[in-house]
Each structure stands twice: as C-alpha cells, then as structure tokens.
Amino acid sequence: MHTVLIIDDEQDFCRSVERMLSKAGYAVQSVYTATEGLRGLQSGDIRLVLLDHMLPDINGMDLLPRLLADYPQIPVILMTSAASLGQAVEAAKTGAYDYLEKPFERNRLLLSIRNALVYADTRRERDRYREACADQFEMVGRSDGICRVRTLIEKVAGRDISVLITGESGTGKELVARALHNQSNRSEKPFVRLNCAAIPENLLESEMFGHEKGAFTGAHTSRPGRFFTAHEGTLFLDEIGEMSPGIQAKLLRTLESGEIQRVGSEKPVTCDVRVLTATNKDLRDRVSKNLFREDLYYRLNVVKIHLPPLRERKEDIPLLLEFFITRTAMKEGIIPLRLAPSAVHYLCGYAWPGNVREMEHFVSRMMVLHSGSYVDLQHVREFLGEEAAFRYDNQESGTLRTARDDFERNYIRAALAQAGGNVTRAAENLGIDRRNLYRKMEGLGMDGE
Ligand SMILES: Nc1ncnc2c1ncn2[C@@H]1O[C@H](COP(=O)(O)OP(=O)(O)OP(=O)(O)O)[C@@H](O)[C@H]1O
Ligand SMILES: [Mg+2]
Known part of the structure; x- marks a missing residue:
C-alpha cells in the first residue's frame, strides 16, 4: 500500500483529505509542521508528499527544495491558496510534481496523486535500467594495463578522433568501444556495431553505406546502411583487419569527405559519424604484406588502445x-x-x-x-x-x-x-x-x- 504524507497545519483539513485518500485505498499519515514532516520521511514508507505552502516553522516553499534534494524519488504535490498561486506555479517549474489550489475536489486530488505515483515508478524503473546498463559496461581491474586503458579512454573519449582498439579475442575491445561512446558527447546518439568479418565481402559495402532499391539483384527496397544509422553517433567497425581492399578505399574516402555514397546512387549524403575500429590481428603486419592500406591504417590509428591478455x-x-x-x-x-x-x-x-x-x-x-x-x-x-x-x-x-x-x-x-x-x-x-x-x-x- 502506498503511504501519502500530508504536511499541513490545518488539522481539520488534514482529516478531510485523510478520509478521501483512505477511501481510495491509500495509507495516510498527517503531520502539522515541516520538522515533523522531515522526521516522517525518514521512516522510508512514504511514497508521496502533499505539502501545504504555509507552515508554522519552515515555509512550505523553502522546505520543497530540501525535499527534492534529499528524496528525489518521492513526488511532491503543493497545496496552495488562491493568493499564493503564482508562487506555486513557479515551484512546480522547479520540481514539484503538481499544485492544487485549495479547496480542491476529490477527483482532482486523486488524479494528481495517481499520475504522480505512475511518474515516480517510471523514473525509478529508468534509474534501475541505467544502473543495470552501467554495470553491464563496467570495466573491472586494477592492473597497470587496465589502469592505462582507463586513463586513455578518459583522455580521448570526448575528442572526436578515431581510435583503433587492439587485443586478443575476448580481452574487452567492444567494452572499450562502448565506454568511449558512453563517455563522449555523442552518448545520447546511436552506437552502431558492424562486424566486418561476419558479412560476405559483396554485401559489406551496402551494409556499411546502404543501397538504393534495385541497385543489385535482390535489392527490393532501399536501405540506409550502418553509417547513416549511426549519424551523429558512433560506428564501431569490429574486426577491421578482415575488410577487403576495395571497401577499405571506400571507407577512406568517406572518412576524408564526411560523405557516404549509397550503392546504386550517384548522390553523396553528408554524414557525421565517429568511427572506432577493433582488431585482434596485427594490422601493421597486414600493412607490410599489402593486405591493408597504409593510408587507412594511419587514418584509423590516430590513437591506439591496446588491451593486454589476461595472463x-x-x-x-x-x-x-x-x-x-x-x-x-x-x-x-x-x-x-x-x-x-x-x-x-x-x-x-x-x-x-x-x-x-x-x-x-x-x-x-x-x-x-x-x-x-x-x-x-x-x-x-x-x-x-x-x-x-x-x-x-x-x-x-x-x-x-x-x-x-x-x-x-x-x-x-x-x-x-x-x-x-x-x-x-x-x-x-x-x-x-x-x-x-x-x-x-x-x-x-x-x-x-
Ligand atoms: N575488464 C573487464 N571487466 C568486466 N567485464 C569485462 C572486462 N573485459 C571484458 N569483459 C567482458 O568480457 C566479454 C568479452 O568482452 P568483449 O566482447 O569486449 O571482448 P572483445 O575483445 O571484443 O572480444 P572478441 O575479439 O572476441 O570480439 C564481455 O561480456 C565483456 O563485458
Ligand atoms: Mg568483440
């Protein structure tokens, strides 16, 4: 059962609100001063506060910021007289969930409470989800190797430069790519991953840059491509060492011009994407064997982050x-x-x-x-x-x-x-x-x- 805390010095008024809320299935607790209100909140059972704007000890308006700071998960509904309505509107802007002008109708009160509780639940759910995500991307370790990786991430995440992430299979390359994205100012935009080794060479170009309808057999509809999907965000090209020379040339052109060209289209499209790459191969060695373009190698390897193997x-x-x-x-x-x-x-x-x-x-x-x-x-x-x-x-x-x-x-x-x-x-x-x-x-x- 949800407990509602009423903080109001008019005892008769408290009684009548208590009756309305009990009938609607809420548990109610009334206190008559701000000090008692703060004490009541310490119990941990309170899910919502009805706050009078005038209180004998601390003014309700002054108590509000304190409640919001100490109990951000508990919604506050302000109760006010017609005379102080202006102030209440301002308060609502600074964080009170809603305000009610006294005297209010039962239905108006119940609606406001119900909405506030749904809102608080959604926010709690969102915070839980964020926490779970943060845990999912946590980088554990305090070896010199991992500390160096962490410092590098902090240094380069916010800069819009290309990063080449290297390391054996399973060392955490994707984790680093996500950390770079999450700590950048692109974090609210998409993080798109493309595994270059998992896609047949003839499809990789259209997968990256998209294609027009009818561009090749089987292209029944047009597709935007991963570069386009990652617009304003980050594109993580995994296993870049496997990319064929033809596509390497196209990738280089895109990185230099900031434009993509869909397969089957003449018209280039501007695209703002930060490119991160990873490989478990020795790219330098592939360059010396002419399997990987040297110019592209330098373009991608502005900063290298190497993940040491666990052993x-x-x-x-x-x-x-x-x-x-x-x-x-x-x-x-x-x-x-x-x-x-x-x-x-x-x-x-x-x-x-x-x-x-x-x-x-x-x-x-x-x-x-x-x-x-x-x-x-x-x-x-x-x-x-x-x-x-x-x-x-x-x-x-x-x-x-x-x-x-x-x-x-x-x-x-x-x-x-x-x-x-x-x-x-x-x-x-x-x-x-x-x-x-x-x-x-x-x-x-x-x-x-
Ligand atoms: N330092 C770490 N702390 C916590 N979890 C980690 C750490 N490093 C790796 N992991 C976890 O190990 C798994 C493998 O990491 P990830 O996929 O990033 O490796 P990878 O280098 O991309 O591997 P592959 O080369 O096989 O693609 C993931 O589930 C990742 O969350
Ligand atoms: Mg990986």
Missing part, C-alpha cells in the same frame, strides 16, 4: 572472478558461490586463451552446474575441463625463490579477495597472525595493494 594482468583475475560471480548471482537470483583460495590461485595460473570472455563463460558454467555454495580446487579443475591442463600457464620460469614469491603473492591476493579485502579475516583464513600477514605483504611488494 599478463593476473592481479585482475580474482577481481574479475568476484565480479562475474556476483553479477551472475544477481541476474539469476541465486546465491553467489565462494571460491577456496587454492581454487582462485589455480585460476590465476591458468592461461585463459579466451581471456575475459572465457572467464565469463566459465563462471556461468560453474554457477549452473555446481551443487554446493563452496568451490574447491578439485571442482575448479573439473569445470575447466581436461584440455585446460595443457593450457595451464606454467611458462614462467625462474628461481625457486621467485616461483615461491609468485605463489605466495597470488595466494594472498586470492585470500584477500575472498575475505572481501578484510585483512584480519584473510589472515585468519590463512592461519597466520594479522601483523605477520602485513609484514609478508610488505616483503612481497604488495603494500600498495
């Missing part, structure tokens, strides 16, 4: 595991699994040839198949599968000392991640004294962590 940023592994476990648990409505430190340690040593995407799938698989809430080393070995043992990353060679230090570092990191960063708890789990753990971490060069 080169192992300190991110426990964080990413935690992130995917929590996210999957929330999405599926199940309890998050806990990983034994030895299991996390094992996963830190694994080579992750499919990088972050492989880990995401691994966590999903584990969450679906595992029947307890605790995962130990043996389980993890099973979930990774037989062949994983061959891909286990044991190439790091060195002295016994460095091997032991690496082992201890990863083991402690895993224990810390598991204890949610709580050193005391991590020390307890590791069976050592808290001070010893600090000393150990210092010795291993982990004091900055």
Whole structure:
C-alpha cells in the first residue's frame, strides 16, 4: 500500500483529505509542521508528499527544495491558496510534481496523486535500467594495463578522433568501444556495431553505406546502411583487419569527405559519424604484406588502445572472478558461490586463451552446474575441463625463490579477495597472525595493494 504524507497545519483539513485518500485505498499519515514532516520521511514508507505552502516553522516553499534534494524519488504535490498561486506555479517549474489550489475536489486530488505515483515508478524503473546498463559496461581491474586503458579512454573519449582498439579475442575491445561512446558527447546518439568479418565481402559495402532499391539483384527496397544509422553517433567497425581492399578505399574516402555514397546512387549524403575500429590481428603486419592500406591504417590509428591478455594482468583475475560471480548471482537470483583460495590461485595460473570472455563463460558454467555454495580446487579443475591442463600457464620460469614469491603473492591476493579485502579475516583464513600477514605483504611488494 502506498503511504501519502500530508504536511499541513490545518488539522481539520488534514482529516478531510485523510478520509478521501483512505477511501481510495491509500495509507495516510498527517503531520502539522515541516520538522515533523522531515522526521516522517525518514521512516522510508512514504511514497508521496502533499505539502501545504504555509507552515508554522519552515515555509512550505523553502522546505520543497530540501525535499527534492534529499528524496528525489518521492513526488511532491503543493497545496496552495488562491493568493499564493503564482508562487506555486513557479515551484512546480522547479520540481514539484503538481499544485492544487485549495479547496480542491476529490477527483482532482486523486488524479494528481495517481499520475504522480505512475511518474515516480517510471523514473525509478529508468534509474534501475541505467544502473543495470552501467554495470553491464563496467570495466573491472586494477592492473597497470587496465589502469592505462582507463586513463586513455578518459583522455580521448570526448575528442572526436578515431581510435583503433587492439587485443586478443575476448580481452574487452567492444567494452572499450562502448565506454568511449558512453563517455563522449555523442552518448545520447546511436552506437552502431558492424562486424566486418561476419558479412560476405559483396554485401559489406551496402551494409556499411546502404543501397538504393534495385541497385543489385535482390535489392527490393532501399536501405540506409550502418553509417547513416549511426549519424551523429558512433560506428564501431569490429574486426577491421578482415575488410577487403576495395571497401577499405571506400571507407577512406568517406572518412576524408564526411560523405557516404549509397550503392546504386550517384548522390553523396553528408554524414557525421565517429568511427572506432577493433582488431585482434596485427594490422601493421597486414600493412607490410599489402593486405591493408597504409593510408587507412594511419587514418584509423590516430590513437591506439591496446588491451593486454589476461595472463599478463593476473592481479585482475580474482577481481574479475568476484565480479562475474556476483553479477551472475544477481541476474539469476541465486546465491553467489565462494571460491577456496587454492581454487582462485589455480585460476590465476591458468592461461585463459579466451581471456575475459572465457572467464565469463566459465563462471556461468560453474554457477549452473555446481551443487554446493563452496568451490574447491578439485571442482575448479573439473569445470575447466581436461584440455585446460595443457593450457595451464606454467611458462614462467625462474628461481625457486621467485616461483615461491609468485605463489605466495597470488595466494594472498586470492585470500584477500575472498575475505572481501578484510585483512584480519584473510589472515585468519590463512592461519597466520594479522601483523605477520602485513609484514609478508610488505616483503612481497604488495603494500600498495
Ligand atoms: N575488464 C573487464 N571487466 C568486466 N567485464 C569485462 C572486462 N573485459 C571484458 N569483459 C567482458 O568480457 C566479454 C568479452 O568482452 P568483449 O566482447 O569486449 O571482448 P572483445 O575483445 O571484443 O572480444 P572478441 O575479439 O572476441 O570480439 C564481455 O561480456 C565483456 O563485458
Ligand atoms: Mg568483440
């Protein structure tokens, strides 16, 4: 049931509004001063406020901005006398949902309340959606590699320059492209992705630039093309290394002129698009083999953002595991699994040839198949599968000392991640004294962590 809070010093008036609202199925609470009103809001049950413009302690008009700032999710309806109507209109402009001139009719009141509640629900829904989206595009990690990527994104997102994103499969190239778009001033406009490797060469041109009706066999209707769809936004050309030389020439022309030419049309169309590209190939090498145009390469590669493979940023592994476990648990409505430190340690040593995407799938698989809430080393070995043992990353060679230090570092990191960063708890789990753990971490060069 929705609770409505009435803040008005006229007690008789409060009684009569209370009656109207109770009959309509609302719970009602009345208070007679602004101070009591603020206290009432702290209970957390209030869904809407009916606010009188004249109150004995703080004027309703002065209370309003405070309510809006502290409780942005609660709509406020102002109640006013004819004399102060002008002020109420102004207040409505600054954020009150509506205003009612006293005396008002029951139906007018109920309509206003109903609309305000629907409006508040929609806004809450929108905020939830935004939060979910933000989470979807969150970039987890605190390795030097990822910090460098983040800094570069911040630096170049707002500038309208081309960015070439490189990195092995599954390292997060698309995530970077989306972050660049979301942090740019084009963020309210479309983000359009086109995978150049997924479309046959003869169709790629029309897919990119569009075509006129009858331009080729099968072109029954005209199509706008991805460049056009991305107008004023961002076009992300994925796997650009696969683009054939003919289309490379056309892309270069478009980038230079800011115009697209639909297949089957003579007339160029102006188009304002920021182009981001990604590849997991060595484009420089393709240039030297004459498979990729050098001029286009320089045009696209104004800034390069390289994503290091996961095996080169192992300190991110426990964080990413935690992130995917929590996210999957929330999405599926199940309890998050806990990983034994030895299991996390094992996963830190694994080579992750499919990088972050492989880990995401691994966590999903584990969450679906595992029947307890605790995962130990043996389980993890099973979930990774037989062949994983061959891909286990044991190439790091060195002295016994460095091997032991690496082992201890990863083991402690895993224990810390598991204890949610709580050193005391991590020390307890590791069976050592808290001070010893600090000393150990210092010795291993982990004091900055
Ligand atoms: N640092 C990160 N934090 C959180 N999630 C990540 C991170 N990096 C990648 N991911 C997630 O991993 C998955 C793969 O990332 P993405 O699709 O961006 O990789 P990619 O480099 O484009 O891969 P491919 O080359 O195979 O197309 C996505 O679901 C992405 O959200
Ligand atoms: Mg991708």
